[in-house]
Amino acid sequence: MTPETFETPNLMLALPEIWMLGMACLILVVDLFSSDRDHTLAYWLSQATLLGAIVITVQTQWGLDVTTFTENYVADSAGVVLKVAVLLLTFLAFAYSREYLRERGMLRGEFYLLTLFATLGMLVTISAHSLLVLYLGVELMSLSLYALVAMRRNSPAASEAAMKYFVLGALASGMLLYGMSMLYGATGTLEITAIAEAAAEESRLLLVFGLVFTVVGVAFKFGAVPFHMWVPDVYQGAPTVVTLFIATASKVAAVGLFIRLLSEALGPLHGEWQHMVLLLAVASLLVGNTVALVQSNIKRMLAYSTFNHIGFIFLGFLVGTPEAYGAAMFYAVTYAFTVAAAFGVIMLLSRQGFEAENLDDFKGLNERSPLFALVMLILMVSLTGIPGTVGFYAKWLVLKSVVEAGFIWLAVVAVIGAVVGAFYYLRVVRLCYFEKPEGEGPQPVGSGGFQTVLAVNGLAVLLLGIFPGALVAVCMAAFG
């Protein structure tokens, strides 16, 4: 990066991030001078920002594969899919959150700002093309998330969750940074393509050492077993809307982190990290499921069941073919949207001073609201992986690449995990349909808009399950 080689960056390529940053600053100022207790303007501006960012991302980056900012930033199709997913998930989080936040006195401008900055961090992570930018994105995301978890200051559970999240997250970041420094030491460069070239040639000992730390850092961010201990506490303690955001958008961003760091930069070391990811995947499939069986809190149950899905995503990664990355991405994206709707239903049933987070709160939901019982049925069936819903295609695509790579025993382990998963997902269906509530049971509350978006989200899981072709094609096209 000597002055001779300095080029004027192509700012147009990075327009999504620039737009997000600009609008976030604008919302900060606007909200500062607004006296509206409901922060209506901030809400609508945020939603407009997200939708605008989606349009801009697709318009400026789809179909490209170019770098700018002296090769620190990359715009490619895989990034577009992940970014659009992150932006849409943030949109859903905002749409589901208003009543929930208002009733808990959390409806403040900071919520929107922090979430937008976290989203910006995710976008930066996804488009990073050097280790520093990658780290920058991850930290912007993580720091905003810590603050979001801690937003309910007077809730001991939330404070504890934030503390755990922060300490363990900082540890993970440290691991990641340590690994990155070793990669830099071994290759002499921070830029991803250059690392890949060097990794193909250099002596490997130091690289592999760095690789280990990198994998640990990434696994922490994903919450893969055995680096998962923070996940259940954070899911349970955080306000549900923040849980939704962490469980969905940040997972999609983590896919981006994995792809940039392990697939692109350390692709030549695939043989080395394949075994590590294999162990993580199998551990996630086994541990997550077994512990999810005994949970009575639905947020915790969803947290533990996440491990099962992370196991599936990692299965796609470890195969390492373009189809497998496409499959893993499809899995992550569809999983995120399914879980977003599940948290949406939890928020729908929650009201002031009451969190519908015990499984028993779902008893007899079919009596109270056939529509949202059906939505819950579709979501749980999709998470189980039953055909007719999108969850089946996600599992099938991953299994297909796993079988084609010759890991048939892994596919068998994975489907047995899915059967165990069926048990606890069915328990939710059972409660919704077969059981009578004790007393009244929580009623669905929330505005018509919220209910409509949630119903559409739920039915989309079904529709994508019947017509998955387009989304599959997009995910596959993203990896050429």
Add this chain to the structure above:
Amino acid sequence: MLESSWPLLSVLIWLPILGGALIFLLGDDKAAYARLIALLVSGLTFVLSLGLIIGFEPGTAAMQFVEKRPWVEILGVNYYLGVDGISMPLVVLSTFSTLLVVVAAGTQIQYRPALYLACFLLMEGIMVGVFSALDAILFYVFWEAILVPMFLLIGIWGGAERIYATIKFFLYTFVGSVLMLVALIYLQFQAQSFDILEMYGLGLPLATQIWLFVAFLLAFAIKVPMWPVHTWLPDAHVQAPTGGSVILAAILLKIGGYGFVRFALPIVPEASMELDWLMITLSLIAVVYIGFVAMMQQDMKKLIAYSSIAHMGFVTLGFFIIFEIVVRTGGDGALLALGGGMVQMISHGFISAAMFLCVGVLYDRMHTRMIGDYGGVAHRMPVFAGLFVLFAMANAGLPGTSGFVGEFMVILAAFQANFWYAFLAGLTLILGAAYTLWMVKRVAYGEVANDKVAALEDVDTREKIVLGALAVAVLWLGLWPAPLINIMEPSLAHLLEVVADGL
């Protein structure tokens, strides 16, 4: 391949599914409309399915009424439908059974009737889909999707232990099918196509075939169900509402048998031959041992559930003795065995549906399924008793009823394989008669047992129509099975050729 001029199979799949969605949207407030629409939709579907029989070209093994268009193009999954002589009768059986169930439901179901009927219509479409799918993934989609409405049916409208029963049902079948999914993915990788017919004759090595066979076996044996993975069935049957039991016995079990002829035999013939001793043993255990178990049951539904397992043992026996027959005699008895298995599936569809409906008739009046609570029902319900006895005779395999034809064909073929197979299978004629007729005797005959029985009223018009239609079917298939056998024969002969080529 015979293309159809208009998509009859698609109509048979989607008409009931959309009808079910409409009924769900109508909601329980308009239950009368829901019942009417359900009746119309299932009636129309049944009438349309008769078009399959009329338009069916006998004498060919080719797939008919074929529809093929890309579905998930990038992955090579096609929306590929078609029926041959093996699957067409099962499709018609599905539409027939659903119509009966909808008629029989009448106004009996008061709790959320719209959802109840919607579940049945949804299942009807899915069942037709299972039998007519020619793309492996499409087949798997329908095969698994059927679990969800059945899960709800047993869980919402079932008896006291319904939740245990329905979760057991779901998990059992789910375990079997996920392994089949892995097998199908592997086969796609080998055949480079999801077309089921292209998976035939791949010439895979024996060791691979055995693994694939084990995966298929788990999936289909649980569904059939074969001993020792049958234990979900009595629970599910006892707890399910009458309509659920009828569909479960008449159609869902057949999907397992159908899976063996469509997948296991032609795709992994060598492994099927290698492991036929296992299949024959399990089938004979089902026939004999489960026959004894049935005899000891106090609960009528449980008794019929066990008798279903025993009867389905004939189906699997018929399918897997073909290898020994081919080895011993060179072949002509093999067709008889396969045909016997198929006829037994159709016949058991009628008989088990009728038996469960009969128990339903009694249960609606007395709210008990225990044999001991009955006695002398014939004095109060003569018409019912007449029909009940007819179906019981059919269940016992009396000549002249449909139950006789399939079992006789299988036993006859079994003689060509091994005398002892035929002997053990023949025991069913004694056992079946023993458990069924003993139950009938205790329930229908003797003195009027108690005041409740004394207050019984005979079957009403609706019940007469339902049971009468089944009686006609049972007798027709028993007296004149030739049309059915003619439809099936070319396809079964072709199947035998495929199997023989693969050996």
